Amino acid sequence: MALVLVIMGSASDFDTVAPCMDTLAALGIDFEVTVSSAHRTPERTEKIIRDAEAAGVKVFICAAGMAAHLAGAVAARTLLPVIGLPIMGGAAAGMDALLSTVQMPSGFPVATMAINGSKNAAIFAAQILALEDCELQHKLATSRKIMAEEIDQGAMTIASRYHN
Numbered sequence: 001m002a003l004v005l006v007i008m009g010s011a012s013d014f015d016t017v018a019p020c021m022d023t024l025a026a027l028g029i030d031f032e033v034t035v036s037s038a039h040r041t042p043e044r045t046e047k048i049i050r051d052a053e054a055a056g057v058k059v060f061i062c063a064a065g066m067a068a069h070l071a072g073a074v075a076a077r078t079l080l081p082v083i084g085l086p087i088m089g090g091a092a093a094g095m096d097a098l099l100s101t102v103q104m105p106s107g108f109p110v111a112t113m114a115i116n117g118s119k120n121a122a123i124f125a126a127q128i129l130a131l132e133d134c135e136l137q138h139k140l141a142t143s144r145k146i147m148a149e150e151i152d153q154g155a156m157t158i159a160s161r162y163h164n
C-alpha cells in the first residue's frame with residue numbers, strides 16, 4: 001500500500017523531482033507518483049486526492065513550478081500533511097513557485113521545501129512516517145551517520161592537502 005503520493009504539476013517536472021522518488025525508494029517507502037495540475041486539471045487533482053485518502057496514503061508531496069498552487073490546492077482538500085516542493089523554471093527562477101507554495105493562508109499549512117529540494121521532500125515525508133515506524137527511524141538515523149562520515153572524510157581529505 002502506498003504511504004506517500006507524489007504529484008507533480010507537469011511531466012516536465014520529472015527530472016527535478018526524480019531524486020525524491022529515488023530517496024523514497026532507497027528508504028523502502030511504498031509510494032506512487034502521478035502528474036496533475038491545480039490549474040489545468042483541477043477535477044483530476046480532486047479525484048486523485050479522494051482516491052489516495054481512500055487507499056491509505058499518509059502524506060502528499062506536491063511539486064510544481066511557476067504560479068505553483070498544487071500543494072495549496074491539495075492542502076485545501078485534505079487533512080493529511082502536504083509537503084510542497086517548488087520547482088525552478090520560468091522567468092523568476094523558482095522564487096514564484098517558492099512564494100506561491102509557502103505563503104498559505106492561516107489554517108492551511110504546506111510544509112514547503114527549498115526550491116528543487118526533492119531529496120528533502122522525501123526525507124521529511126519519511127520523518128512523518130517514522131513517528132510510527134521504528135525501522136524507518138533507524139534508517140533515517142543511519143543515513144545521517146553516513147552523511148556525517150562523508151563530511152569527516154571531506155575534512156580529512158582537504159586538511160591533508162595543506163598539513164603533512
Ligand code: RP5
Pocket residue numbers: 008009010011012013037063064065066087089
Ligand atoms: C507548472 O508549470 C508545472 O509544475 C511546471 O513546473 C510548469 C511548466 O509546465 P509545462 O508548461 O512544462 O507543462 O504547472
